[in-house]
Amino acid sequence: MGFPRDVGVVDTMLDLPRGANNWSERYAGLLRDKESRENAFAHPAGYMFKDPVDPTRIVDPIGDTLRDMDAHNIEKALISVGDDLSLTALAHHPDRFLGQVLIDPKDGMDAVSLIKRAVEEFGAVAASFFPCGADVAIDDKRAYPIYAKCAELDIPIFINVGVPGPRMPYKPQYVGLLDEVCWFFPDLRIVMRHGGEPWTDLAVKLLLKWPNLYYSTSAFAPKYFPRDVIEFANKRGADKVMYAGYYPSGLSLERSFAELPDVPLRDEVWPKFLRENALRVLKVEGK
Template sequence: MVDLTKIRAIDIHTHAEEPCGCHADDGYDDLQATMAKYFRASWSHPPTVPETAAHYREQNIAAVIFPVDAERETGYRRYKNEEVAELAAENDDVLIPFASIDPHKGKMGAREARRLMKDFGIKGFKFHPTMQGFYPNDRMAYELYEAIAEEGGIALFHTGQTGVGSGMRGGNGMRLKYSNPMYMDDVAVDFPDIKIILAHPSFPWQEEALAVAQHKPNVYVDLSGWSPKYFPEILVKYCNSILRKKVLFGSDWPMITPERWLADFEKIAIKDELRPDIIKGNAARLLGLS
């Protein structure tokens, strides 16, 4: 159990790597290597979940961790949600488990979601429209959303373009159109009781993301995937004002380390009195830890 008195921050956005990253035959290693080069990550191979836990424990930071189920669209075999949950349970002083289910799985996916929340303590679900190949407001996904809503789960959606597939032939087959945050407006209307997180500064749709988060009480924004030094001016302005209770620290580990993100965050024009909530307090409340 995460002890808020012992951690300095909560990273709302980290990726579980291995064993899905050890299959040289499915192309996942190539994607990871290209992304590591893009983000200038220092590792030679993605860290395991226990290695991730050790790093975060050393930094006195808690982390929401999840895999991405995109095997239908990409061919990359998914990391089993149960395995991620079990590893997180072994490191529950720093790790908070989310899961990932491709919404194309329909009723099967909805049953899996309910089981994961009831039996494995899963707190929420990561969706990656670009990698999973779907519009978030496609009614095909609504059965899964209904299951998440019934169990009080959180839904975290990749938005914008953060570098996944960047520079690869055809963008590695990934279509950016799916991750326009404006599609989340429909989801927020149709599922007003699900807490929704729009992940990343939503380039090139930053203003759309801010508009949805400001307008819909159940929508939050995480700041992962970019170093804060590259945040657009309007995002910083909203962090300092209208959305000060709805913006969340996220790194996008392992591509960006939490210590690098936090060091860069110290250098941008955020009001001092708001920093504790952005890096810890807002997430603690959203996750039900405080």
Template sequence: MQAIDVWAQQPNSHFLSQPYFESLRRWVGSDLSDIPDDFLLGCMDKANVSQAILSAWYGPQGPLISNEQVLATIEAHPGRFYGLASADLRDPVAAVQTLRKYVNDHGFKGLRIVQWLWELPCSHALYYPLLAACVELNVPICLQVGHTGPLLSSESGRPAHIERIALDFPDLKIVGGHIGYPWHVEMIAVATKFPNVYIDTSAYVPKRYPRELVEYMKGHGRHKVMFGSNFPMITPDVALGQLDLLELDDEVKELFLTGNAKRVFGLT
């Protein structure tokens, strides 16, 4: 069965050299120098991952992975990648213009904001122009939930912050990446309460999925959870290597691997 990876990034040396990724370098046992596109594509092929959604990253010091880099990777490998734009929260007018440009002109499928880079929860006023633009463009806002692996504060990733924006923007599609651990039960509750809130499993391998999440996937949350790897932290083949441990039936597996991603991100 094919899969779509909803959280990956094709990193560059600037991104990988950030001091807060020291924990990532320890986990993977590598200095994570520049990683060629072919390596990611090879990992995808091993796991039958047909497509991946690549994230741009923007933080207070500027772009870590630019929208232009993501676009170049997409154009170099037709049919394999989609993009998520990112922008500077502190310049709301320019940020909205950037999001519109990459969605309307280049087919990007949503917006990525990594809250811990800004140490601001998603309910902060600086997010709101971009959230309104996501509704207008009918694309998701993709956020991080749970503890941060990088050495920065986790407070902005508490799932409870999502409740505020889900109330203020009932038509906004919201994807909480990285499961939400150790607040994963709260993340499941928020996704259950709001029809447009979803969870992706990036940064975790199946044997580390919390029991509550697996039960949710098999039950009333079968339309709510999507596969993600968080490449390069975890490669897609490793992220899917233990999938059988979950004992998912074919319907749930198809929704988890492809169906939910196609619906939420509007993929063909």
């Protein structure tokens, strides 16, 4: 059987092309090397990718994204929510786009209020946290009110783990920091993002240990999915690992879906990986 062409995919990390982003301003003080600071509108991890999408050349961000999703049988996609473009997409296409809200724990109770507002007003189904970008460690006490609110609202939080692509210190994203958070918040669904390298073996150990911990394949071309994670998905982790792309930040959907059939997943794992695990963790219904 191999890669199923008839499964409506749920992409747990896709976004709308928004034109130029001033990345150096967003992460001022963290991007210190000359190349990162001078390429203000380039993605700070762009040096790692061969075929990033140029969002400034896309005329119809929502329509073009939907057509691209249709071409690759992506039924639903989790996108960042908050600006006018994302709110328009969610309002006009609630069956295709799901909202996630990016949180900075340094904002304190304002961040907690933002999660509540995003869920109640925008219909967000998840939160996300970039520890290195916020310069706040996964287990920092400032993040605990965020975790508590997500648990209260019964939404998952996606957390970047491992050495980040942008040239900033990796310490906030050490995979082992998840251990205490999973223990302290047993009702909080936590999804690892962006690989967890070079600690994927530890990531697998924690996935096996904690029922509330999951893994998504974001920011990795399929041919580079960590081998130990795929082996785990084929065995005891079939319900734990889910697909995520990286469009338009670093990977085109064409590349991702050209490489996916070569990922050595077992036949019975594919529907869970592409769709079922994400629907369950996000607590949303499919078609």
